[in-house]
Amino acid sequence: MLFALQHRGQESAGIVWTEGGAHKVDRRLGMVSGAADAWLSGTAASTGGIGHVRYSTAGGGGIRNAQPLAVECSKGSVALAHNGNISNSAALRAALTREGAIFQSSSDSELILHLISRSRARGIEAILRDALAPLEGAYSLCMLWGDTLAAVRDPWGFRPLHIAEKDGVRYVASETCALHALGPSISQREILPGEVVLVDEDGERSFFLPPAPRRARCVFELIYFARPDSRVFGESVHAARERFGEALAERDDVEADLVVPVPDSGNLAALGYARRAGIPFEFGITRNHYAGRSFILPTRAEREFAVRMKLHPVPEIVGGRRVVLVDDSLVRGTTSRLIVGLLKEAGAREVHLRLSAPELTGPCGYGIDIPDRSELISNRMNPGQIARHVGADTVRFLTTDLLKSRLAEPSEYCYACFDGDYPCPIRNGEGKDATCP
Ligand code: SF4
Structure with a gap:
């Protein structure tokens, strides 16, 4: 187990x-x-x-x-x-x-x-x-x-x-x-x-x-943390991620040749996006399964090293193509900048970054290690500025409304790291937690 x-x-x-x-x-x-x-x-x-x-x-x-x-x-x-x-x-x-x-x-x-x-x-x-x-x-x-x-x-x-x-x-x-x-x-x-x-x-x-006073299931479990073959909160994680990808495509009019996931975190949202947008889905990035999960490592240097060890674009797939790159969320932007750079080095003509979560604007305090507000890129930049920062042609996020529209019981969830509505006060008084209400 x-x-x-x-x-x-x-x-x-x-x-x-x-x-x-x-x-x-x-x-x-x-x-x-x-x-x-x-x-x-x-x-x-x-x-x-x-x-x-x-x-x-x-x-x-x-x-x-x-x-x-x-x-x-x-x-x-x-x-x-x-x-x-x-x-x-x-x-x-x-x-x-x-x-x-x-x-x-x-x-x-x-x-x-x-x-x-x-x-x-x-x-x-x-x-x-x-x-x-x-x-x-x-x-x-x-x-x-x-x-x-x-x-x-x-x-x-x-x-x-x-x-x-x-x-x-x-x-x-x-x-x-x-x-x-x-x-x-x-x-x-x-x-x-x-x-x-x-x-x-x-x-x-x-x-x-x-x-x-209220229920507060962590929506990030469905977006990123839980394994796709699990059911959590009565939802299939696999199906929920596909629905988030479909929702992301719903209001997107980008013209592209391929939808490519950041493996494995973006796989299912990319599948949903591709199906809804009618754009072919390809595994344009190969993942080395013997390297660890980058988000979960504690220091920035470790995370950057892990990305380089882990992700390798396939030039024959992405070369000369307009790519929609789908990932689950954007934290500091460091990983996305590396991945977009790797795709462009491999010959991608355009890279349009799409995130199957809303913009992260606050820390968690309930068990997910989201960094301080000052480190979250969405607190410092709008999507246009983020696109320039990570080297992408465009960047778009799933909206909180669309995210909620794809959940069976949206009022039962916590979205605090996206919308600042913390279900119970965080009173730890130090570091990242001090910034929460
Ligand atoms: S703040 Fe975000 S990560 Fe933390 S429990 Fe709420 S939804 Fe989950």
């Missing part, structure tokens, strides 16, 4: 499993493949476990922030895997530190373990209700509490979370692609916003946390 979720984080991977009544922990920097052999042979006697792949958002990277986190505390052995960002973590952390709490990591996830340990409630359900009450923001959690599995989705529903059952065993994963790895007959469902599922020797039961 962790192999199937590798696209969600490549900096570190880890597992915690039960063996002989105790929790064992193995966390490593790097990808799942570096640890899989040891994990498969070392956990044969285990009765249950949780795992995590991480890319750093709050708190930075490094082994001390690798997850799952595991502690012995007043409530027993508790291990935690967290997807998302707690948007009021700085205030909570400061309050806990004033009261004498000692933190071993700089990630916001450790807060949750402190709140659990300090709760005066009794029993897992009451403790979770009490400990999670002060949290704001995004938290899809998978916890191993002694032998009990607890899966939690925050009341806003920012990040996806699913549960499946097969042969009496429960499986929880962020995306359904990880559950497909268990075989075709798997029966699965979405864990609902605010739902807490507990699985122990008596079976499965669930309860709900108090509702949030």
Whole structure:
């Protein structure tokens, strides 16, 4: 399952499993493949476990922030895997530190373990209700509490979370692609916003946390982050991306010979665009699949190097042609400038850059590592200026209205990084988060 979720984080991977009544922990920097052999042979006697792949958002990277986190505390052995960002973590952390709490990591996830340990409630359900009450923001959690599995989705529903059952065993994963790895007959469902599922020797039961003022599924999961063969928020990611591409073509009158995706992030939107625009689709850029994902690497130098290692235009396809280049979104513009340059070097006559997301204008704060406002190119330039900056002939974005028109339940989503309407305040008071309302 962790192999199937590798696209969600490549900096570190880890597992915690039960063996002989105790929790064992193995966390490593790097990808799942570096640890899989040891994990498969070392956990044969285990009765249950949780795992995590991480890319750093709050708190930075490094082994001390690798997850799952595991502690012995007043409530027993508790291990935690967290997807998302707690948007009021700085205030909570400061309050806990004033009261004498000692933190071993700089990630916001450790807060949750402190709140659990300090709760005066009794029993897992009451403790979770009490400990999670002060949290704001995004938290899809998978916890191993002694032998009990607890899966939690925050009341806003920012990040996806699913549960499946097969042969009496429960499986929880962020995306359904990880559950497909268990075989075709798997029966699965979405864990609902605010739902807490507990699985122990008596079976499965669930309860709900108090509702949030609104739902806020992250639309960026559909645009970019989730794997296309997954269903998240009840939508096929594959189909949603094609619809976004079709919408992008709907109001575009550019004359071109080819639609070329930036592989793999632009593949499906390009397919939808080409079909709607009636322009031939070609894989005019070859991707080296042995190089990593550029967006997910933490430094600019690493991202630029990754692009050069990863993407190679095919001169026989793009030479002398007018190309519509489709990608999912535009962050700093650095990657697009490199790709447009590579296409022109390969002989493309014109390059028209099309993005299947609106203009990114703000950071996230709920678990996607979008940089500071000052680094976002759409905060500094209009599409004409961006075109000149990246070397493209024209640049166009999907509008928020058109994006919403392609979703089954548009009012249930967060679009804050595009429209500035943050579903819950981000009060972390430092760095990129300080700029949010
Ligand atoms: S701000 Fe953007 S990336 Fe963050 S949860 Fe909202 S839609 Fe997703």
